[in-house]
Amino acid sequence: MSKIYELTVEAAEPGDIITHHPMRLAAALRIKDVNRLAIETNVMGDKALVTIYPHDPLARVILSDPHMLVMDDRGRIWIGRHHNGRPALLRLYDPQTGSAQRLLLFGTTGAGKSTAGQSILASMKRSGIAVLYADLKAGQSAPEAYGQTGHGSDGNVAWRVTTQEGTMAQLRTTWLTMMDRQERYSRMGRSKFLKDRPDPLIYQIVDEANRLLEKGAPYRAEATFYIKDIGRTGRSLGVGIGLFAQAGHLEEMGGSDTLRAMLKEGEVVLLRWTSSMMKQLVTDGLLPAGMVLAPIPKYAGEVDLISQFDEAYEDDDLPGTQGTAYNVNGRYPSSKMRFWNIGSEMPTDGLDPMILDLYGPGAPPEIEEAAWDLIGDAYCQRLDGPEAYRAVFPEEDEEEEASGGGRSGARSGGTKPASPVPAQPQPRSRTLRDRVQAVLDAHDDPLDAREVLDLVNADGGREVKLGSVRNTLTTLKQ
The missing domain is CATH 3.40.50.300 (P-loop containing nucleotide triphosphate hydrolases)
Known part of the structure; x- marks a missing residue:
C-alpha cells in the first residue's frame, strides 16, 4: 500500500464525545504498526481525523540545515x-x-x-x-x-x-x-x-x-x-x-x-x-x-506473534x-x-x-x-555549587560562618563534633543585612550602592563585594 487515507469522524449526537483506543482501532483496520495510524481530535471532542499511512511518517525527521x-x-x-x-x-x-x-x-x-x-x-x-x-x-x-x-x-x-x-x-x-x-x-x-x-x-x-x-x-x-x-x-x-x-x-x-x-x-x-x-x-x-x-x-514497526517453527524469524x-x-x-x-x-x-x-x-x-x-x-559575582565569574550559592545569598553565608556551619553543613551531612566544654551563650553575629541596615540608619541622605559598600567595609567586619551589597539592598527594599 502506497496511498494515504484520511477519514473524518463526527459524533453521532450533539454533546457526544468521541473516544478511541488506538490499538483496537489499528486491529480493526488490520494495521500491525500502530505508528502508521494518526488520530486527531478537536478540542470539543466531537470530531476526529484519522489518517492511515503506508509506513511510519515520523520514522526519520531530518534537519537539513x-x-x-x-x-x-x-x-x-x-x-x-x-x-x-x-x-x-x-x-x-x-x-x-x-x-x-x-x-x-x-x-x-x-x-x-x-x-x-x-x-x-x-x-x-x-x-x-x-x-x-x-x-x-x-x-x-x-x-x-x-x-x-x-x-x-x-x-x-x-x-x-x-x-x-x-x-x-x-x-x-x-x-x-x-x-x-x-x-x-x-x-x-x-x-x-x-x-x-x-x-x-x-x-x-x-x-x-x-x-x-x-x-x-x-x-x-x-x-x-x-x-x-x-x-x-x-x-x-x-x-x-x-x-x-x-x-x-x-x-x-x-x-x-x-x-x-x-x-x-x-x-x-x-x-x-x-x-x-x-x-x-x-x-x-x-x-x-x-x-x-x-x-x-516505546517502539515503532510491526509487532506480531512469531511461531517457534518459523524458520524465517529475524531477531532485528x-x-x-x-x-x-x-x-x-x-x-x-x-x-x-x-x-x-x-x-x-x-x-x-x-x-x-x-x-x-x-x-x-x-x-x-x-x-x-x-x-x-546587581547580580554580582556568581554570574560574572560563572560560579557553581556552594560558592555560587554564597555569592548570591550573602546573608546566609555570614550566618553560617558565625554559627559554624548551619544550613550548608546540614545539607552536606557533616556535623561538628561535640565540645567537652559546656556550651556558652554566644551573641548573634552581625550579618551583612545588619551591617548595611546600620549604614542606612546612620545616614539621612540617600546613598548609592558604592557608597554603602565603602562604609560597610570600613566598619571592621569581613570585607564584602559590590554585588553582595546590591543583593542585600534589593532584599531590604522588598
Missing part, C-alpha cells in the same frame, strides 16, 4: 515535523505582546527529552537568546551545552551549572535581572519588552527539574517561589523560564498549583508519558477534558520512538510530531561534533551589562 533552527519573525522556532509534514513550531517570544514564554518539556526516561532539549538550546543560541542553563543530571543531559567561563568567552549558553546550589544561584540571578528590568523599564515608561532594544531575551532553563522540586528536595520551597515569580512577572520583561523534567506526577514538580498557570498559558511539549501523569493533567484541568492523545509506544531490533511528542498548547495540540533527529548515529567518546555544529561557533548572548553590578 542548522539555520532552520533560527527563531522566525513571529517568535517561533522550528523543532521538528508533524505526522502530516507540517512544521512543528514552538513559540519562545510573542512580538505582538512583547512577551517571553513559559516552556515545559515532559517525558519519561528514554523518551528523547535530552535530545529535544539540545535542539531547543541550540535554537536559543542561534536566535540571540541569553540562556542560563541548569543541568541537574551532573551535566550529562546536554554536555554540548557548555557554558562560558567569563564575559566574551566561547560557550553554547551564557552560564551553566550542574548542582542544586548553582541552580538556586541562577534562579536568584534571573529574578534579580527581572527586578532590575522592571525598575529600568518603569523609568522609561515602557510596559512591554522589545527584544534587543536594548536587552536580550533571557531564558532560565532547569533540566531534570523534578530533582529540584520533588518532595524532600532541600531547596524545594525557595525554588518554587522563584519559578512561580519569574513565570508570573518575567513575561513582559523579556525573561522566560523553561523546565525539562521526567515527572510522572505534578507533585514531583512542586505541586499542581506551581505549574497550573504555566501549563495553561505556556508552551507544553509532552513526550512519552505515564498513565498517572496524563490522568493528573486532565483532572487538574490542565488539558481539556475532551482532548484525547493517542499514546506513544525495532526502531525507537524517542523524540515523538505532542505540543499540547500549540496550533495542532492532538497532532503527533517528532523532534529533529540530531547527533551522531552512534555514541561518541566525548562531545558529539554533530550536535556542537547545531549551536554554531562563538560566544553566546549574555545578560545585559546594566545588571552585572
Whole structure:
C-alpha cells in the first residue's frame, strides 16, 4: 500500500464525545504498526481525523540545515515535523505582546527529552537568546551545552551549572535581572519588552527539574517561589523560564498549583508519558477534558506473534520512538510530531561534533551589562555549587560562618563534633543585612550602592563585594 487515507469522524449526537483506543482501532483496520495510524481530535471532542499511512511518517525527521533552527519573525522556532509534514513550531517570544514564554518539556526516561532539549538550546543560541542553563543530571543531559567561563568567552549558553546550589544561584540571578528590568523599564515608561532594544531575551532553563522540586528536595520551597515569580512577572520583561523534567506526577514538580498557570498559558511539549501523569493533567484541568492523545509506544514497526517453527524469524531490533511528542498548547495540540533527529548515529567518546555544529561557533548572548553590578559575582565569574550559592545569598553565608556551619553543613551531612566544654551563650553575629541596615540608619541622605559598600567595609567586619551589597539592598527594599 502506497496511498494515504484520511477519514473524518463526527459524533453521532450533539454533546457526544468521541473516544478511541488506538490499538483496537489499528486491529480493526488490520494495521500491525500502530505508528502508521494518526488520530486527531478537536478540542470539543466531537470530531476526529484519522489518517492511515503506508509506513511510519515520523520514522526519520531530518534537519537539513542548522539555520532552520533560527527563531522566525513571529517568535517561533522550528523543532521538528508533524505526522502530516507540517512544521512543528514552538513559540519562545510573542512580538505582538512583547512577551517571553513559559516552556515545559515532559517525558519519561528514554523518551528523547535530552535530545529535544539540545535542539531547543541550540535554537536559543542561534536566535540571540541569553540562556542560563541548569543541568541537574551532573551535566550529562546536554554536555554540548557548555557554558562560558567569563564575559566574551566561547560557550553554547551564557552560564551553566550542574548542582542544586548553582541552580538556586541562577534562579536568584534571573529574578534579580527581572527586578532590575522592571525598575529600568518603569523609568522609561515602557510596559512591554522589545527584544534587543536594548536587552536580550533571557531564558532560565532547569533540566531534570523534578530533582529540584520533588518532595524532600532541600531547596524545594525557595525554588518554587522563584519559578512561580519569574513565570508570573518575567513575561513582559523579556525573561522566560523553561523546565525539562521526567515527572510522572505534578507533585514531583512542586505541586499542581506551581505549574497550573504555566501549563495553561505556556508552551507544553509532552513526550512519552505515564498513565498517572496524563490522568493528573486532565483532572487538574490542565488539558481539556475532551482532548484525547493517542499514546506513544516505546517502539515503532510491526509487532506480531512469531511461531517457534518459523524458520524465517529475524531477531532485528525495532526502531525507537524517542523524540515523538505532542505540543499540547500549540496550533495542532492532538497532532503527533517528532523532534529533529540530531547527533551522531552512534555514541561518541566525548562531545558529539554533530550536535556542537547545531549551536554554531562563538560566544553566546549574555545578560545585559546594566545588571552585572546587581547580580554580582556568581554570574560574572560563572560560579557553581556552594560558592555560587554564597555569592548570591550573602546573608546566609555570614550566618553560617558565625554559627559554624548551619544550613550548608546540614545539607552536606557533616556535623561538628561535640565540645567537652559546656556550651556558652554566644551573641548573634552581625550579618551583612545588619551591617548595611546600620549604614542606612546612620545616614539621612540617600546613598548609592558604592557608597554603602565603602562604609560597610570600613566598619571592621569581613570585607564584602559590590554585588553582595546590591543583593542585600534589593532584599531590604522588598
